[in-house]
Amino acid sequence: MAPRIHGVETEYGLVGASDGRRLPIDEAATRLFAPIARRHATTNLFHRAGGRLYLDIGSHPEYATPECTSARDLVTAQRAGDALLLELADRARMAEAEEGCDTTFRLFRNNIDAFGNTWGSHENHLVARSTDPRVLSDWLVPFLVSRLLIGGTGRWRRGTFTLSQRGDVLGDLVSSQTTRSRPLINTRDEPHADPERHRRLHVISGDTNSLDHPMWLVIVATELVLRCAEAGGTPPAGPVDPLAALRTWNLDPDAGVPATDGGNVTARGLQRTYLDLATGHADDADETGPGWRAWADALDALDAGRPSGLEWDAKLRTIRAWRDRHGVDDTDPRLDALDLRWHELGAEAGRPIGLAALWEARHGVRHTTDEAVAAARA
Numbered sequence: 001m002a003p004r005i006h007g008v009e010t011e012y013g014l015v016g017a018s019d020g021r022r023l024p025i026d027e028a029a030t031r032l033f034a035p036i037a038r039r040h041a042t043t044n045l046f047h048r049a050g051g052r053l054y055l056d057i058g059s060h061p062e063y064a065t066p067e068c069t070s071a072r073d074l075v076t077a078q079r080a081g082d083a084l085l086l087e088l089a090d091r092a093r094m095a096e097a098e099e100g101c102d103t104t105f106r107l108f109r110n111n112i113d114a115f116g117n118t119w120g121s122h123e124n125h126l127v128a129r130s131t132d133p134r135v136l137s138d139w140l141v142p143f144l145v146s147r148l149l150i151g152g153t154g155r156w157r158r159g160t161f162t163l164s165q166r167g168d169v170l171g172d173l174v175s176s177q178t179t180r181s182r183p184l185i186n187t188r189d190e191p192h193a194d195p196e197r198h199r200r201l202h203v204i205s206g207d208t209n210s211l212d213h214p215m216w217l218v219i220v221a222t223e224l225v226l227r228c229a230e231a232g233g234t235p236p237a238g239p240v241d242p243l244a245a246l247r248t249w250n251l252d253p254d255a256g257v258p259a260t261d262g263g264n265v266t267a268r269g270l271q272r273t274y275l276d277l278a279t280g281h282a283d284d285a286d287e288t289g290p291g292w293r294a295w296a297d298a299l300d301a302l303d304a305g306r307p308s309g310l311e312w313d314a315k316l317r318t319i320r321a322w323r324d325r326h327g328v329d330d331t332d333p334r335l336d337a338l339d340l341r342w343h344e345l346g347a348e349a350g351r352p353i354g355l356a357a358l359w360e361a362r363h364g365v366r367h368t369t370d371e372a373v374a375a376a377r378a
Contacts, residue, residue, distance in 0.1 A: 142238025220291030
């Protein structure tokens with residue numbers, strides 16, 4: 001099978017401060033991109049490696065990866081985007097210092113702030129034009145609303161934990177809008193390829209993973225489901241009300257909701273069904289073979305109560321361990337602060353600032369290397 005082209009657009013959380021004053025987001029973003037604007041007279045640049053760095057709507061720094069034909073390359077490209085943003089933050093800080101300002105910039109791979117403002121992570125997958133969009137939707141909608149089980153980054157907020165940061169803000173299944181209704185799938189069809197042969201599937205419902213393994217697994221699992229859709233066949237019975245199911249499963253992936261076949265379905269059960277249907281499309285000649293096994297291993301670990309390597313699971317275990325060690329209750333605001341720190345980028349004295357990076361260094365599975373990331377940003 002010919003490799004599929006994938007890409008990801010990541011919007012970053014940004015906090016800026018200068019001389020002891022918290023900067024409004026517009027001002028922080030303007031100061032962050034000032035070195036680029038001064039040199040290039042724009043805040044929208046294509047990088048030599050093919051990625052695009054720009055300031056998006058809502059004053060969020062955004063990096064769009066180059067087109068990639070493997071999930072591993074896509075992980076590397078996303079890490080290169082992180083490195084480019086951190087380099088830009090350092091350049092902006094030094095430029096501010098030259099003007100006598102003590103300015104700092106903090107960058108986060110997250111999707112929501114304490115006030116409920118949200119920003120996205122958008123996946124792009126090239127699919128065959130011959131595949132009926134309704135067939136794609138029938139296969140993808142149940143998969144995407146249950147995919148928070150493997151791709152959610154988790155959110156601890158005032159003692160309540162949800163699997164996905166985006167799960168409670170999505171308002172439609174399929175729509176041409178991206179900010180107003182926040183659908184699972186955006187109908188924008190700009191394949192940047194032969195439009196007679198290809199369409200671009202624009203998935204805007206996922207979380208921005210900070211760990212390599214779930215970042216990789218989400219793309220491989222989605223690839224397997226796309227192969228199922230393109231091959232034909234009957235998709236599994238999904239929830240009668242997918243958005244209601246998404247909100248229910250965000251709190252409890254084992255909660256049963258009414259299914260289109262008259263029974264009940266859970267997020268965990270639905271992911272198992274998709275895994276079984278994808279068996280015949282997994283191929284050890286590419287990443288889908290090991291990806292299928294990693295998908296199965298993650299679900300097996302969740303069933304057994306073992307650490308799964310999934311991001312929401314790793315974050316929840318980290319926060320609970322800190323809570324128990326310090327003897328605080330679930331509403332302690334320091335736990336909310338830990339949730340935010342999980343997603344922070346950067347390092348101090350050679351040690352990662354973000355808890356996700358620390359966790360990955362101790363327990364995680366890497367799908368790229370520092371050398372590959374350096375080459376991807378050169």
